[in-house]
Amino acid sequence: MMNSIYVQDYYTFECDIWLVLICIFLLMVGAFMLYDIDGDGYISREEMMRVVSAMYRMIGNMVPLPVGEETPEKRVNKIFELVDTDQDGRISFREFKEGCRNDPSIAQGIALYDGMV
Numbered sequence: 001m002m003n004s005i006y007v008q009d010y011y012t013f014e015c016d017i018w019l020v021l022i023c024i025f026l027l028m029v030g031a032f033m034l035y036d037i038d039g040d041g042y043i044s045r046e047e048m049m050r051v052v053s054a055m056y057r058m059i060g061n062m063v064p065l066p067v068g069e070e071t072p073e074k075r076v077n078k079i080f081e082l083v084d085t086d087q088d089g090r091i092s093f094r095e096f097k098e099g100c101r102n103d104p105s106i107a108q109g110i111a112l113y114d115g116m117v
């Protein structure tokens with residue numbers, strides 16, 4: 001009896017983890033597509049600049065911006081430093097995905113509503 005409850009709990013737990021992972025993946029794909037404005041499969045510095053500038057305008061004074069990320073330029077430079085591992089000046093989905101996985105602060109930095117939730 002105890003055993004079946006345990007299994008059920010475990011199974012539920014597993015389901016939740018998968019759901020969370022799928023959600024994270026969809027969010028990442030969504031975020032990537034959002035940044036990749038021309039849809040060529042890479043995020044260029046200009047594309048990220050456009051989205052980040054729009055984000056900064058949108059969140060305006062609602063969210064205190066972290067030190068060193070007060071301007072869209074600074075944030076884009078920081079993201080590129082961390083994520084563009086082959087330094088070709090554009091971010092592939094693989095780099096994007098690995099960046100998010102290796103450092104949750106990047107995922108947070110890329111998230112649209114960073115600091116609002």
Ligand SMILES: [Ca+2]
Pocket residue numbers: 035036037038039040041042043044047
């Ligand atoms: Ca692109």
Ligand SMILES: [Ca+2]
Pocket residue numbers: 084085086087088089090091092095
């Ligand atoms: Ca790259």
